Amino acid sequence: MTRTVLEVNNLVRHYPLPKESLFAKPRFVHALNGVSFKIEEGQSFGIVGESGCGKSTLARNVMALEDTDSGSVKILGNEVVGKSFDEIRPLRKDFQMVFQDPYGSLDPHHTVGRIVAEPLAALEPLTKSETAERVAEVLDSVGLKPTDIQKYPHEFSGGQRQRIAIARALITRPALIVADEPVSALDVSVQAQVLNLLRDLQESHGVTYMFISHDLAVVEYLCDEVAVMYKGSIVEKGRTEDIFANATHPYTQTLLNAVPQPGTGRHQVR
Amino acid sequence: MMTLLDIKNLDISLQTAMGPARAVRNLNITMEKGETLGIVGESGCGKSMTALALMGLLPENAQTTGEILLSGEDLLTKTEKDMCKIRGNRMAMIFQEPMTSLNPVYTVGRQIMEPLRLHRGLSKSEAYDEAVRLLDRVGIPNPSERVYNHPHQLSGGQRQRVMIALALSCSPDILIADEPTTALDVTIQAQILDLIHSLVTEEGMALILISHDLGVIAENTQKVMVMYGGTIVESGETDHIFSELTHPYTQGLFAAMPKLGMGRKKRLTTIPGTVPDLINLPQGCTFTDRCPLASGGCRETMPGLSDLGNGHTVICHNLEQAKDTRNGELYS
Numbered sequence: 001m002t003r004t005v006l007e008v009n010n011l012v013r014h015y016p017l018p019k020e021s022l023f024a025k026p027r028f029v030h031a032l033n034g035v036s037f038k039i040e041e042g043q044s045f046g047i048v049g050e051s052g053c054g055k056s057t058l059a060r061n062v063m064a065l066e067d068t069d070s071g072s073v074k075i076l077g078n079e080v081v082g083k084s085f086d087e088i089r090p091l092r093k094d095f096q097m098v099f100q101d102p103y104g105s106l107d108p109h110h111t112v113g114r115i116v117a118e119p120l121a122a123l124e125p126l127t128k129s130e131t132a133e134r135v136a137e138v139l140d141s142v143g144l145k146p147t148d149i150q151k152y153p154h155e156f157s158g159g160q161r162q163r164i165a166i167a168r169a170l171i172t173r174p175a176l177i178v179a180d181e182p183v184s185a186l187d188v189s190v191q192a193q194v195l196n197l198l199r200d201l202q203e204s205h206g207v208t209y210m211f212i213s214h215d216l217a218v219v220e221y222l223c224d225e226v227a228v229m230y231k232g233s234i235v236e237k238g239r240t241e242d243i244f245a246n247a248t249h250p251y252t253q254t255l256l257n258a259v260p261q262p263g264t265g266r267h268q269v270r
Numbered sequence: 271m272m273t274l275l276d277i278k279n280l281d282i283s284l285q286t287a288m289g290p291a292r293a294v295r296n297l298n299i300t301m302e303k304g305e306t307l308g309i310v311g312e313s314g315c316g317k318s319m320t321a322l323a324l325m326g327l328l329p330e331n332a333q334t335t336g337e338i339l340l341s342g343e344d345l346l347t348k349t350e351k352d353m354c355k356i357r358g359n360r361m362a363m364i365f366q367e368p369m370t371s372l373n374p375v376y377t378v379g380r381q382i383m384e385p386l387r388l389h390r391g392l393s394k395s396e397a398y399d400e401a402v403r404l405l406d407r408v409g410i411p412n413p414s415e416r417v418y419n420h421p422h423q424l425s426g427g428q429r430q431r432v433m434i435a436l437a438l439s440c441s442p443d444i445l446i447a448d449e450p451t452t453a454l455d456v457t458i459q460a461q462i463l464d465l466i467h468s469l470v471t472e473e474g475m476a477l478i479l480i481s482h483d484l485g486v487i488a489e490n491t492q493k494v495m496v497m498y499g500g501t502i503v504e505s506g507e508t509d510h511i512f513s514e515l516t517h518p519y520t521q522g523l524f525a526a527m528p529k530l531g532m533g534r535k536k537r538l539t540t541i542p543g544t545v546p547d548l549i550n551l552p553q554g555c556t557f558t559d560r561c562p563l564a565s566g567g568c569r570e571t572m573p574g575l576s577d578l579g580n581g582h583t584v585i586c587h588n589l590e591q592a593k594d595t596r597n598g599e600l601y602s
Contacts, residue, residue: 050455051426157544187312188482189541192526196538214455217528221538244530258456259530260463260485262512 003076005176005208006039006062006095011071013057031057033232034071039225041175044202044209046223046240048216048255054232055212059180062210063097064088076175093123096169100181102161106153112139113149116168123172138167141204142197159190163197170201178210183218195222216259220244228252272342274443274476275301275324280336282319282328282500284548290333291548293319295500297336303443306470306477308491308508310484312523314545316500317480321448324478325363326353340444359389362437364466366449368429372421378405378432379417382439389440404435408465427458434465441473448480463490484527488512493581496520499546499556506582516584516592518561521600539601555587562600563588 014028031054039045049055061068064080073080075095080088096119099105106115116135120126126134136146142163153161162182169177179198183191199222201207213219219226220240227237228249236249247253282294294316301307309317322328324338326345338345340360345353365371373381382404383397392400398417405413408431421429430450437445447466451459467490470477481487487494488508495505496517504517515521525539543560552558558568565588573587586592592600 050457159544187545188484188523189312189526190544192528192538192540195528196540199537215528216456217530217532220530221528221532221534224534241533254457256530258460260460260483260489261530262484262488262524262527 002040002042004038004074005041005076006045006210007072007074008038008058008062009036009072009074011035011058011061011073012069013054013061013066014069030232032061035229035232035234036071037227037234037237039176039208039210041208042202042206043225044211044223046219046226047210047212047229048214048219048226049229050214050255053229055214055229056180058229059097059178059210059212063095063178089122093119093172094174095176095178096172096174098162098165098169098177098179098182101185102158102165103185105165106161108153110152111149112144112151112153112156112164115153115164116149116171119168119172134171138171141170141201142167157190158186159193162186162194166194166197166201170205170207173205174207176208176210178212180212181214182211184213184215191218198222216244216255228255273300273339274303274341275299276337276339277324278337278339280320280323280334280338282316282323282332282334284329285331285333286549288549292551293332293500293548294323295551297502299495301444301476301478303476304474305493306479306491308487308494309478309480309497310482310487310494310523311497312482312545314548315497317482317497318448320497321363321446321478321480324444324446325357325361326350327357355389358385358437358442359440360442361444361446362440362442363446363448364430364433364437364450366452368426368433368453369421371433372429374421377418377420378424382417382432382436385436385439400439401435404439405432407438407469408432408435409461410435426454427462430454430458430462431465434462434469438469438473442475444476444478445470446478446480449482450479451486452481452483459486466490484512484524496523499551500548501556501585503557503586504582504584506578507580510580510582514578514582515596516578516582516589517557517586518563518588518592518595518600519557521592521595522560525601541601555585563591563595 011032012034013032014030017027017029019026035058047055060066062073068081078091113135117131120131144163183194211223223240226240226243227234230251236252247256277297277299280294280297283290283292311317323334334346379401382401386392386397386400401417402413405416410416410428410431451462479491491508494508494511495502498519504520515524522541526541528538541560546556552569554571555568555573558564568587573585575583575585576589577583
């Protein structure tokens with residue numbers, strides 16, 4: 001019996017726009033218009049769509065990093081919407097995030113050891129030696145050397161930095177990792193290394209991914225299920241194979257047709 | 271008939287605190303009017319430096335040797351004043367990030383009018399009319415109102431269209447597009463590439479399209495050059511190259527790319543290691559440290575150019591072995 005790791009129900013998030021005049025009615029950006037989906041344990045759930053369709057807003061709301069207007073987000077059955085930061089903190093060890101920019105998301109003043117251990121310090125009271133053990137364990141699982149603990153982020157390449165970010169997310173042994181465009185800042189050859197790593201970690205640790213990307217080929221490679229977002233709503237959702245083989249929504253078809261494919265001998269029909 | 275663009279033995283090195291970084295080594299390109307050339311490679315392989323060298327926009331710590339001949343005139347020996355007359359006029363460039371390459375405090379109309387007045391000597395009202403016509407040409411709706419917009423009032427795709435209008439304003443001979451669609455969504459990317467393609471065909475310009483995306487290059491260019499660590503490792507006709515990937519790096523790059531329809535059964539092929547540090551490049555082939563075929567001599571001596579016919583050239587010491595692994599087992 002698999003358990004449901006993440007359950008999102010009718011999530012709504014509207015951002016107010018600046019008023020045009022003092023007496024004008026306030027206007028809103030409808031970033032999320034009632035989004036619902038479920039992710040089972042050990043699955044990868046992909047979310048694709050253009051910039052501005054609400055993908056990243058969804059990630060921030062699932063991670064409880066900002067206030068939600070209405071709806072519910074349950075992680076392992078625990079509701080996170082409407083709770084204060086202090087109430088959510090003990091739950092945070094179950095859900096961690098990997099950000100897009102491996103250059104901006106690691107503090108340049110801290111050593112790798114400190115960066116990776118930071119979630120533990122906040123979430124689990126462990127002794128120094130236990131912490132050191134856990135740090136060594138995750139660094140090993142993402143393919144970094146034990147000697148890297150003393151180094152600083154600038155000594156690493158983009159792909160290695162993203163490994164550090166993944167190690168930081170893994171250290172609390174979370175059930176869910178939300179990854180917001182984790183490979184789009186990386187070169188093709190390094191992107192493949194990180195994608196394979198994410199897949200291996202899923203097999204060895206049984207983590208569940210909510211994987212956000214604008215790159216359809218990456219999502220097809222990594223995800224069991226995929227949801228296509230357009231203007232704040234999910235327009236199509238299903239098994240990855242089904243969606244990519246028989247997209248029914250016109251927007252999904254447009255997206256798929258727009259992806260340039262090398263080696264097919266196809267030239268743009270003009 | 272003189273060759274439109276002829277780059278001979280171009281070397282670019284950047285002076286850094288850690289020593290000279292050899293950004294481009296021994297680059298040769300020839301292009302005629304109406305040709306489209308793709309340059310593909312990963313970050314730090316020298317693609318953008320090549321483009322900047324063409325435009326005379328290299329940073330101050332750069333040193334160049336070799337020749338860049340535009341219709342027979344060497345651009346590297348020109349003074350800044352002379353380059354100003356060529357830049358934007360006979361050669362124009364579209365940059366990656368349309369938000370930062372447009373000036374936020376001027377209207378887009380004023381920015382398009384600037385090269386028109388400078389290079390073509392149009393009066394203010396003539397330049398205005400031309401700016402409206404150009405905006406219309408690149409597919410911006412309501413051009414006569416949009417000329418008064420500032421860049422922040424336009425979407426990313428529209429800003430890139432404005433950049434294209436700017437680049438086209440003086441009907442250049444060569445259009446350089448440096449990652450023109452990397453910051454855009456796939457659907458907008460398709461529109462912009464279509465636009466560039468149709469404009470280039472109509473105007474008979476030569477196009478240099480720089481991208482890290484093999485798909486974009488494959489669908490939009492006639493010829494392609496693959497760069498790695500500042501050198502061209504493989505070049506030739508686009509269709510030909512993609513059907514006969516030969517250089518170990520090109521093979522790896524292609525295999526590492528997730529492709530639609532490959533499903534989840536197969537694992538992605540990875541090229542071990544990372545892109546080389548340009549300061550400590552090996553004397554010989556720059557791909558040595560990551561190459562599964564590397565042998566003793568690779569590191570020390572630069573491999574020569576081998577011609578495989580049909581203008582398909584490859585630089586590799588172990589060419590025969592590389593040919594044998596074309597069916598994709600090189601990295602498995």
